[in-house]
Amino acid sequence: MLVAEMQEAHPRPLVGIDADALAECIEACLACAQACTSCADACLHEEMVVDLRRCIRLNQDCADLCDALARILTRGPDTAPGLLRAAVQACADACRMCGDECATHAEMHEHCRICAEACRRCEQACLALNLD
Template sequence: MHTQNQALLDALNACIAACEHCATACLQEENVKMMARCISLDRDCADVCALTARLTARGSEHAQHLLRECAEVCKACGDECEQHGAHMEHCRECAEACRRCEQACRQGLAA
């Protein structure tokens, strides 16, 4: 596998893990209702990243289409998590993983 694809897959998998952890942690917060958008974006982001990783790993011709969407979802999730990151470590970590993944997806599109 190409080094670039491996770096992309690493970023996608790290983002999946961070989003899943963040969603689970958000469900444990005192005011879960306030975290609804964060949880929803975490779940969407993890799912889109997972599909993008699978198509990238198999060299699918459709991976390029998903990279654009994946970058968008990662940006939205990162933006949302940043709003909570000052007082929630899991959101701060998720925002960082989303930013790295967004960047990796955009680099994959440029390649």
Template sequence: MTHITSMLETYPKDLGGLDREKLAECIATCFECAQTCTACGDACLSEDMVAELTKCIRTNADCADICTTTGRILSRHTGYDANITRAVLLACEVACKACADECEQHAQMHEHCRICAEACRRCETACRELAASLS
């Protein structure tokens, strides 16, 4: 998160009242969640019972894409539009909740799903908290 924080601190304009700490945390959490979901989906593909994990794999892929996009959008500030940011954060929160809910159903049997569910819950919370702090 050091580079994320450093980049936010060097931004030449005002960030529009965004809480820099929450913003940095949310960006980092989004990218971490995207990586975790990608790895979980891949691990699901390696399981012997792959046919039973189809929904989990799809949810992982969707969540990873949405988290990556959210992290990228949150990293850009020129021409900032709070309405777009709110919408993206809500989409990410919803995707993370859905992925965590799905992974939790397999967490007893697959450790990668347990880890993924935890990452998704952290990201869900970070998105909710940042959205709540928007003016």
């Protein structure tokens, strides 16, 4: 895992955050951002694109939040604790909403099923960070 390797190579040790949970969350965020971006693009190419507008919008918003959180977490735990908790919670919420929406289309569209799974994994990784 490149994320864990980079964490270990960093001269400042992590304090107060489980390194494995942090690496897992970063990787889940990056995977979810990719899945959501791909799902939104796939939705745009479906015949019933009008019915997928909410899905597309949630995909885009979720991808942006996942990408932002991955960058924030990669910079390390020096981020203000309140801001870090808010960013993690916002990402978890976006993943839950996007995953729920994609799940409603999963029987019809394989890309939505895959995206819903990525969203669920990312939501769980965010919640597992335990930043209290």
